[in-house]
Amino acid sequence: MRFKNRLIILVCLILVFLQSCAESKIHKDLSNNLISKTYVYGCNGSYNFTARVENDNVWLFLPDQTIKLPHISSGSGAKYSDGNKLFWSKGDEALLEIADKKYQGCINNRAKAIWEDAKLNGWDYRAVGNEPGWYLLISKGKGIVFVSDYGRTTNKFTTPEPLTDQTKRTTEYYAQKKGHVLELIIEGTKCLDTMSDESFETTISVTLDGKVFNGCGRALH
Numbered sequence: 028m029r030f031k032n033r034l035i036i037l038v039c040l041i042l043v044f045l046q047s048c049a050e051s052k053i054h055k056d057l058s059n060n061l062i063s064k065t066y067v068y069g070c071n072g073s074y075n076f077t078a079r080v081e082n083d084n085v086w087l088f089l090p091d092q093t094i095k096l097p098h099i100s101s102g103s104g105a106k107y108s109d110g111n112k113l114f115w116s117k118g119d120e121a122l123l124e125i126a127d128k129k130y131q132g133c134i135n136n137r138a139k140a141i142w143e144d145a146k147l148n149g150w151d152y153r154a155v156g157n158e159p160g161w162y163l164l165i166s167k168g169k170g171i172v173f174v175s176d177y178g179r180t181t182n183k184f185t186t187p188e189p190l191t192d193q194t195k196r197t198t199e200y201y202a203q204k205k206g207h208v209l210e211l212i213i214e215g216t217k218c219l220d221t222m223s224d225e226s227f228e229t230t231i232s233v234t235l236d237g238k239v240f241n242g243c244g245r246a247l248h
Contacts, residue, residue: 065144068121071132077143078114078121080105085114087123094125138223146247152213154231156242157222163211163233163244171202173209173235182235184209210234218243 063081070076077088083098085107096107096114104117113124119135145153145164152165161175171184184202191198196215203209211233218230220243227243234240 063148065140065147066116066119066121066135067139067143068123068133068135070121070123070130070134072130074130074133076123077147078116079144079147087114089125138225142245142247150247152244152246154213154229154233154242154244155220156231156233156240157220161233161240161242163231163242165200165211171200171209171211173233175235175240182207182209207236208234213244 063079066078066080068076068078074090076090079086079088085096085098087094087096094112096109096112099106099108101115104115107114112126113122115122119137121133121135123130123133142153149169150164150166152163154163155161159175160177161173163174164172165186167186170186173182173184174180175182182204184204184207187200187202189198189200198211198213200209200211211231214230214232215228216230218227219225220227225243228245229243231242231244232239233242
Protein backbone atom coordinates (compact mmCIF):
# COMPACT_ATOMS: atom_id res chain seq x y z
CA MET A 28 0.00 0.00 0.00
CA ARG A 29 2.84 2.40 0.87
CA PHE A 30 4.56 1.66 -2.46
CA LYS A 31 1.29 2.26 -4.32
CA ASN A 32 0.82 5.64 -2.63
CA ARG A 33 4.37 6.66 -3.50
CA LEU A 34 3.81 5.59 -7.09
CA ILE A 35 0.65 7.72 -7.33
CA ILE A 36 2.51 10.74 -5.93
CA LEU A 37 5.34 10.20 -8.43
CA VAL A 38 2.89 10.01 -11.33
CA CYS A 39 1.20 13.24 -10.17
CA LEU A 40 4.55 15.05 -10.01
CA ILE A 41 5.48 13.86 -13.51
CA LEU A 42 2.11 15.01 -14.89
CA VAL A 43 2.49 18.42 -13.24
CA PHE A 44 5.98 18.79 -14.76
CA LEU A 45 4.83 17.78 -18.26
CA GLN A 46 1.82 20.11 -18.12
CA SER A 47 3.99 22.99 -16.94
CA CYS A 48 6.47 22.51 -19.81
CA ALA A 49 3.72 22.20 -22.42
CA GLU A 50 1.84 25.29 -21.21
CA SER A 51 5.04 27.33 -21.09
CA LYS A 52 5.65 26.50 -24.75
CA ILE A 53 2.06 27.41 -25.69
CA HIS A 54 2.33 30.75 -23.90
CA LYS A 55 5.65 31.49 -25.65
CA ASP A 56 4.11 30.72 -29.04
CA LEU A 57 1.16 33.07 -28.38
CA SER A 58 3.09 35.98 -26.86
CA ASN A 59 5.82 36.79 -29.39
CA ASN A 60 8.44 34.66 -27.64
CA LEU A 61 8.10 36.34 -24.24
CA ILE A 62 10.04 34.14 -21.82
CA SER A 63 8.06 33.87 -18.58
CA LYS A 64 7.45 31.50 -15.71
CA THR A 65 5.21 31.68 -12.65
CA TYR A 66 5.85 30.41 -9.13
CA VAL A 67 3.55 30.22 -6.09
CA TYR A 68 5.55 30.22 -2.87
CA GLY A 69 4.68 29.22 0.65
CA CYS A 70 7.21 30.46 3.24
CA ASN A 71 7.89 29.99 6.92
CA GLY A 72 5.29 31.76 9.04
CA SER A 73 2.49 31.05 6.56
CA TYR A 74 3.58 33.86 4.24
CA ASN A 75 2.48 33.24 0.64
CA PHE A 76 3.15 35.12 -2.58
CA THR A 77 3.37 34.69 -6.34
CA ALA A 78 6.46 35.47 -8.43
CA ARG A 79 6.42 35.84 -12.20
CA VAL A 80 9.72 35.97 -14.06
CA GLU A 81 9.57 37.82 -17.39
CA ASN A 82 12.85 37.96 -19.29
CA ASP A 83 15.23 39.99 -17.05
CA ASN A 84 12.66 41.07 -14.44
CA VAL A 85 10.50 39.51 -11.77
CA TRP A 86 7.03 40.63 -10.72
CA LEU A 87 6.21 39.89 -7.08
CA PHE A 88 2.52 39.69 -6.20
CA LEU A 89 2.64 40.12 -2.43
CA PRO A 90 -0.32 40.13 -0.01
CA ASP A 91 -0.28 43.94 0.24
CA GLN A 92 1.45 45.16 -2.92
CA THR A 93 2.89 44.32 -6.35
CA ILE A 94 6.51 45.19 -7.15
CA LYS A 95 8.91 44.74 -10.06
CA LEU A 96 12.60 43.99 -9.56
CA PRO A 97 15.44 43.82 -12.13
CA HIS A 98 17.81 40.88 -12.46
CA ILE A 99 21.30 41.32 -10.99
CA SER A 100 24.37 39.08 -11.07
CA SER A 101 24.53 36.21 -8.60
CA GLY A 102 27.05 33.52 -7.81
CA SER A 103 24.29 30.97 -7.37
CA GLY A 104 20.63 30.93 -8.38
CA ALA A 105 18.73 33.94 -9.77
CA LYS A 106 18.78 37.25 -7.90
CA TYR A 107 16.59 40.31 -8.39
CA SER A 108 16.97 43.59 -6.48
CA ASP A 109 16.45 47.37 -6.66
CA GLY A 110 18.85 48.02 -3.79
CA ASN A 111 16.12 47.99 -1.12
CA LYS A 112 14.18 44.82 -1.88
CA LEU A 113 15.63 41.43 -2.76
CA PHE A 114 14.26 38.24 -4.28
CA TRP A 115 16.46 35.17 -4.78
CA SER A 116 15.48 31.78 -6.14
CA LYS A 117 17.08 28.49 -7.09
CA GLY A 118 14.97 25.63 -8.36
CA ASP A 119 11.80 25.54 -6.25
CA GLU A 120 13.36 27.41 -3.30
CA ALA A 121 13.30 31.15 -2.75
CA LEU A 122 14.13 33.96 -0.32
CA LEU A 123 12.44 37.36 -0.05
CA GLU A 124 13.72 40.45 1.78
CA ILE A 125 11.43 43.49 1.93
CA ALA A 126 10.69 46.26 4.43
CA ASP A 127 13.39 45.02 6.84
CA LYS A 128 11.74 41.59 6.90
CA LYS A 129 13.20 38.35 5.62
CA TYR A 130 10.96 35.51 4.46
CA GLN A 131 12.80 32.20 4.35
CA GLY A 132 11.97 28.59 3.58
CA CYS A 133 9.87 29.59 0.56
CA ILE A 134 8.95 26.55 -1.54
CA ASN A 135 7.19 26.66 -4.91
CA ASN A 136 3.91 24.75 -5.16
CA ARG A 137 4.08 23.48 -8.75
CA ALA A 138 0.45 22.38 -8.88
CA LYS A 139 -0.81 25.82 -7.84
CA ALA A 140 1.74 27.57 -10.05
CA ILE A 141 0.28 25.98 -13.20
CA TRP A 142 -3.13 27.53 -12.50
CA GLU A 143 -1.70 30.91 -11.56
CA ASP A 144 0.48 30.90 -14.66
CA ALA A 145 -2.56 30.30 -16.86
CA LYS A 146 -4.37 33.18 -15.15
CA LEU A 147 -1.47 35.62 -15.57
CA ASN A 148 -1.09 34.56 -19.19
CA GLY A 149 -4.60 35.84 -19.84
CA TRP A 150 -6.63 32.62 -19.96
CA ASP A 151 -10.18 32.75 -18.63
CA TYR A 152 -10.80 29.06 -17.89
CA ARG A 153 -8.68 25.95 -17.36
CA ALA A 154 -9.65 22.30 -17.02
CA VAL A 155 -7.82 19.01 -16.48
CA GLY A 156 -8.53 15.31 -16.84
CA ASN A 157 -6.84 11.93 -16.55
CA GLU A 158 -6.32 8.62 -18.34
CA PRO A 159 -4.83 9.85 -20.57
CA GLY A 160 -3.76 13.14 -19.02
CA TRP A 161 -5.08 16.28 -20.72
CA TYR A 162 -5.79 19.94 -20.07
CA LEU A 163 -7.82 22.69 -21.70
CA LEU A 164 -7.45 26.48 -21.87
CA ILE A 165 -10.15 28.94 -22.95
CA SER A 166 -9.89 32.66 -23.67
CA LYS A 167 -12.15 34.82 -25.80
CA GLY A 168 -9.15 36.53 -27.37
CA LYS A 169 -6.54 33.75 -27.38
CA GLY A 170 -8.83 30.91 -28.46
CA ILE A 171 -9.27 27.36 -27.16
CA VAL A 172 -6.28 25.08 -26.66
CA PHE A 173 -6.77 21.38 -25.95
CA VAL A 174 -3.65 19.37 -25.08
CA SER A 175 -4.07 15.60 -24.78
CA ASP A 176 -2.03 12.38 -24.61
CA TYR A 177 0.07 13.70 -21.72
CA GLY A 178 1.13 16.77 -23.69
CA ARG A 179 1.95 15.07 -26.98
CA THR A 180 -1.06 16.34 -28.98
CA THR A 181 -2.21 19.96 -29.23
CA ASN A 182 -5.31 21.28 -30.98
CA LYS A 183 -6.11 25.00 -31.22
CA PHE A 184 -9.43 26.58 -32.15
CA THR A 185 -10.91 30.07 -32.44
CA THR A 186 -13.25 30.66 -29.51
CA PRO A 187 -16.88 30.68 -30.70
CA GLU A 188 -19.76 32.39 -28.94
CA PRO A 189 -20.84 30.13 -26.08
CA LEU A 190 -24.35 28.78 -25.62
CA THR A 191 -25.39 29.34 -22.01
CA ASP A 192 -28.38 27.80 -20.26
CA GLN A 193 -28.93 29.47 -16.89
CA THR A 194 -31.56 26.92 -15.86
CA LYS A 195 -29.33 23.91 -16.50
CA ARG A 196 -26.22 25.84 -15.41
CA THR A 197 -24.34 24.80 -18.54
CA THR A 198 -22.12 26.54 -21.08
CA GLU A 199 -21.40 24.91 -24.44
CA TYR A 200 -18.81 25.61 -27.13
CA TYR A 201 -18.72 24.13 -30.63
CA ALA A 202 -15.67 24.74 -32.84
CA GLN A 203 -14.20 23.39 -36.07
CA LYS A 204 -10.75 23.77 -37.64
CA LYS A 205 -8.79 21.83 -40.29
CA GLY A 206 -11.06 18.81 -40.16
CA HIS A 207 -11.18 18.65 -36.37
CA VAL A 208 -14.41 19.13 -34.41
CA LEU A 209 -14.42 20.20 -30.76
CA GLU A 210 -17.43 20.27 -28.46
CA LEU A 211 -17.30 21.44 -24.83
CA ILE A 212 -19.99 21.18 -22.19
CA ILE A 213 -19.23 22.94 -18.90
CA GLU A 214 -21.61 22.25 -16.02
CA GLY A 215 -21.86 24.29 -12.82
CA THR A 216 -21.53 21.23 -10.60
CA LYS A 217 -18.72 20.36 -8.21
CA CYS A 218 -16.07 18.00 -9.51
CA LEU A 219 -13.32 15.97 -7.80
CA ASP A 220 -10.09 15.24 -9.65
CA THR A 221 -9.45 11.55 -8.93
CA MET A 222 -5.68 11.92 -9.41
CA SER A 223 -5.01 14.90 -7.12
CA ASP A 224 -8.15 14.75 -4.91
CA GLU A 225 -8.60 18.47 -5.62
CA SER A 226 -12.13 19.90 -5.71
CA PHE A 227 -13.30 22.14 -8.57
CA GLU A 228 -16.32 24.34 -9.19
CA THR A 229 -17.25 22.91 -12.59
CA THR A 230 -17.47 19.60 -14.42
CA ILE A 231 -16.50 19.51 -18.09
CA SER A 232 -16.98 17.13 -21.00
CA VAL A 233 -14.65 17.54 -23.99
CA THR A 234 -15.43 15.77 -27.26
CA LEU A 235 -12.72 15.92 -29.93
CA ASP A 236 -13.52 14.17 -33.22
CA GLY A 237 -15.97 11.89 -31.44
CA LYS A 238 -13.66 10.94 -28.55
CA VAL A 239 -14.92 11.99 -25.12
CA PHE A 240 -12.74 13.30 -22.28
CA ASN A 241 -14.23 14.02 -18.85
CA GLY A 242 -12.64 16.27 -16.25
CA CYS A 243 -12.83 19.23 -13.89
CA GLY A 244 -12.16 22.94 -14.29
CA ARG A 245 -12.51 26.44 -12.91
CA ALA A 246 -12.77 30.05 -14.03
CA LEU A 247 -9.49 31.93 -13.57
CA HIS A 248 -10.85 35.48 -13.19
